[in-house]
Amino acid sequence: GQQVMQIPQYQHVQEGEDFTTYCNSSTTLSNIQWYKQRPGGHPVFLIQLVKSGEVKKQKRLTFQFGEAKKNSSLHITATQTTDVGTYFCADAGGGADGLTFGKGTHLIIQP
Amino acid sequence: GAVVSQHPSWVICKSGTSVKIECRSLDFQATTMFWYRQFPKQSLMLMATSNEGSKATYEQGVEKDKFLINHASLTLSTLTVTSAHPEDSSFYICSASPGQRNSPLHFGNGTRLTVT
Numbered sequence: 139g140q141q142v143m144q145i146p147q148y149q150h151v152q153e154g155e156d157f158t159t160y161c162n163s164s165t166t167l168s169n170i171q172w173y174k175q176r177p178g179g180h181p182v183f184l185i186q187l188v189k190s191g192e193v194k195k196q197k198r199l200t201f202q203f204g205e206a207k208k209n210s211s212l213h214i215t216a217t218q219t220t221d222v223g224t225y226f227c228a229d230a231g232g233g234a235d236g237l238t239f240g241k242g243t244h245l246i247i248q249p
Numbered sequence: 250g251a252v253v254s255q256h257p258s259w260v261i262c263k264s265g266t267s268v269k270i271e272c273r274s275l276d277f278q279a280t281t282m283f284w285y286r287q288f289p290k291q292s293l294m295l296m297a298t299s300n301e302g303s304k305a306t307y308e309q310g311v312e313k314d315k316f317l318i319n320h321a322s323l324t325l326s327t328l329t330v331t332s333a334h335p336e337d338s339s340f341y342i343c344s345a346s347p348g349q350r351n352s353p354l355h356f357g358n359g360t361r362l363t364v365t
Contacts, residue, residue: 171353180342181293183353226292230351236283236295236344237354244290 142167142229144240152248157214159243161227169230170210171237172201176223184212184225214245222247251347252276255357262333262364270328270360272343278323279345283354284316287340296341299326333364 144161151157161170169188173181185194187203187210194201200213214221224244228237252275262268272282280301285293297318298306305318315337317329326345330337340361344354 169351180356180359181344181354183355186353236285236298238295239293241292 142170142227142238142240144227144243146243147241148244148246150246150248151217153219154216157217157221157245158211159225159227159245160209160211161240162209163229164208166207167210167229168207170203171228171230172210172212173226173228173239174223175226175242179223181226217245217247219247219249221245251355253343253345253355253357255343255360257360258358259361260363262362264334264364265332267329267331268333268362270330270341270343270362272326272328272345272357274324274345274347277345277347279326279347280323282320282326282343282345284318284326284328285342285344287342287359289340293342296328299328299343301326330362333362335364338362338364 142161142163171186172184174184175181185201190207191205192203198215202211224242226242227240254273254275256271260268282299284296286296287293295308296311299318299320301320301323307313315331320326340359342356342359344356346352346354
């Protein structure tokens with residue numbers, strides 16, 4: 139898999155505020171997947187983006203894939219305490235290898 | 250569906266001993282499973298790709314003689330940490346997918362290994 143850069147590493151927000159994490163690659167991604175890992179837990183698949191410019195929504199979560207397929211973002215509207223965790227983007231690489239994960243963004247929510 | 254079970258959840262062992270971690274796909278067959286390692290507050294690093302009926306493919310920098318992988322059946326892969334040392338203490342997670350290549354992965358609950 140290719141290397142994906144993910145920012146920010148940590149994000150502190152007040153409950154109710156919005157949150158966004160970004161992933162960038164220097165090369166074109168075949169597809170990008172997003173996972174959430176709760177503290178002490180394992181990663182759980184959220185969504186996969188395949189098409190250029192694709193936008194998908196899951197309730198308060200909005201996922202975007204850039205037109206050039208080199209970047210992606212996850213936006214959470216009006217965060218809740220249940221959103222706490224680490225959000226990872228992952229590049230499938232187009233091959234048989236396992237996913238290459240970004241460094242993750244740790245979302246910390248202050249009530 | 251698509252449940253991956255990993256055992257044990259945690260293990261404490263003495264330096265020099267070996268530890269075996271099991272990863273099972275409970276409701277699907279997995280010709281390929283992936284083993285990841287995660288240090289606290291860090292990302293998941295792919296260690297190796299476990300292939301049913303053949304040798305595992307290790308990532309650069311991962312010692313294959315230290316991290317033995319066996320994928321004897323379509324539902325079971327094992328990772329054995331041999332001659333464990335304190336620096337091997339980490340969170341080990343396996344994953345698999347019931348779908349085709351590049352399909353989303355389902356992760357086991359992970360194994361927290363502490364070597365004293």
